[in-house]
Amino acid sequence: MKIIFLILIILITPFSLSWAQTVQGNSLYDYQTILTDQDGKQMDFNVFQGHPVVVSMFYASCDYSCPLFIDVLKKMDSKLDSKIRDKIRILLISFDPAHDTSVVLYKLAKQHHLDLSRWKLVFPSKNHVRDLAALLNYTYRPLPDGGFNHTSAITLLDERGVILHSEEGLQNAANSIVEILKKQNFPFMKGTL
Amino acid sequence: MRLLLLAAICIGQFGLILAAQSAEKGMAYVVGGILKPFYPPSPKEREIPVHTFWMNKFPVTEAQFLQFVKKNPQWRRDHIKRIFADKQYLSHWVTPISLGNKINGEQPVTQVSWFAAKAYCESEGKRLPTENEWEYVAGASDKKPDARKDLEWRNRILDWYTKPTPSVFPKVGQSPPNYWGVYYLHGLVWEWVLDFNSSLVSSDNRENATSPDKNRFCGAGALVATEKDDYASFMRIAFRTSLKAHYTTSSLGFRCAQDEKKS
Secondary structure, X not given: OHHHHHXXXXXXXXXXXXXXXXXXXXXXXXXXXXXXXXXXXXXXXXXXXXXXXXXXXXXXXXXOOHHHHHHHHHHHHHOOOHHHHHHOEEEEEEOOOOOOXXXXXXXXXXXXXXXXXXXXXXXXXXXXXXXXXXXXXXXEEEOOXXXXXXXXXXXXXXXXXXXXXXXXXXXXXXXXXXXXXXXOOOOOOOXXX | OHHHXXXXXXXXXXXXXXXXXXXXXXXXXXXXXXXXXXXXXXXXXXXXXXXXXXXXXXXXXXXXXXXXXXXXXXXXXXXXXXXXXXXXXXXXXXXXXXXXXXXXXXXXXXXXXXXXXXXXXXXXXXXXXXXXXXXXXXXXXXXXXXXXXXXXXXXXXXXHHOOOOOOOOOOOOOOOOOOOOOOOOOOOOEEOOOOHHHOOOOOOOOOOOOOOOOOOOHHHHHOOOOOOXXXXXXXXXXXXXXXXXXXOOOOEEOOOEEEOOOO
C-alpha cells in the first residue's frame, strides 16, 4: 500500500511542478504580504487562491464614493448566476491601515449586509499599501486632511491570481466583469461550477 | 544614576555619529523647506513642507546594481517574477550576472522596474525618494536652493529634455553638483520616485464620484499649473503618470534616499 502511494506521488509530482511553472510569472500571489480582515484574522494575500476573486481598493472614511462603491459591487454580485456567485470571492483592500482597523471594517461590512463567507474587507501593513496599489494599477495619494485621492477600479483575478480584467471607473468595470464571468471558464477552480 | 545617564548619552551620541556616517557615505544632506509644486495637486497644497533627508549624490550605477542582483538572485532577470518587471528588465546586460564589455560599471543603471529599484534601496536600509523630495532637490541650481524662477537655468534643463537618449550614457558625476551636492538630477536619466503612481492629474474620486475619468485631460490640468511655461516639470509629470510599476525603459534609472535620523 505504502509503495503504491509512493509511486503515485512520484508520478504526480512532475505534473504539479510543470503546472506551477506555467503559472509562475504573472500571478499576483507571487507578491507575498499579510492582510488583516474585518474579524482581526491575519491571512496571506492569496487567501482566496482557487477561486476567481474580485479585488478593489478603498478607504472606509471616504464619505462620498465609498457607499456607492460597495453598492456597485453588491449589484454586480447580485447579477451573477447563483452557481457562479457561490464560487466568486470579493476582496476589498484598504488604502488606510492607520484608520481602517478590523472594528471599522466590521462595522462597514455589517452596515452593508455583506456576506462575510465570500466577502473580505482587509487592511495591509502600512509599508505594503503602495506595492498593492502598484500591482493593481491604482493611482493614489494621501491628502493633507487624512483622506485619499485615488482612482477607482475593479480587478478580476482568476483562481491562480492572474489578472483577467482590470478597469477604471466602477460602473463600467462592474458591468464588464459580470459579462466576463458569464463566459469565463475556470479550469483550476476549487470544486466545480 | 548620574553615571548611567552619562553612559546613556555617550551611547546615544555614538549611535548618532554612526548613523550620520553611514548616511553621509555617497549621500547629500538636504535641509528641508517648502516645495511649491509646479502642479499643485489640490488648492490646499500650493506649498508642501519637505522634511530634511538624505539623498544619494549619484544615480545607482550598473556595477552597484549588479552586486545587488548577485546577492539577491530573486532579482536576476532570469529569476524575477513577471509581475515585478517586464521582459526588458536588465536585458541590456550580456548575461543575468555580467554587464559585458559594452557597459561601463560607472554608468547609471537603467532597464529597472519600480519594484526592483525599491528593493535595491531597501537592501541598503534606504528607500526611493518621494516625488516631492525629488522635485525639491531638482529645483536647485548650482548656486540657489530654489532656481525655479531662473529662466536661463530652466532652459538648460529643457535643452536636455529635447535631446534623444544617448546610446552610451556618460558616467555618473561628471557634471557639477547642485546646491545640495547632488549630481545629475537633470541631464542623465529619468528617475523612479517612491510615489510615481500618485500624480492624479485632476480627477478626484470624491468630486467626480459618478465619472472618475471625466477630468483626466491635460487641458484641465494646465489651468491650475503654477508656472505655465515650465515645460520640463510638465514633462516629468507626464512621464511619471505614464509609468506602471513593472515597466522598464532604457532611459529610466533611480537613486535612493533616507530619512534624517531622529536624535
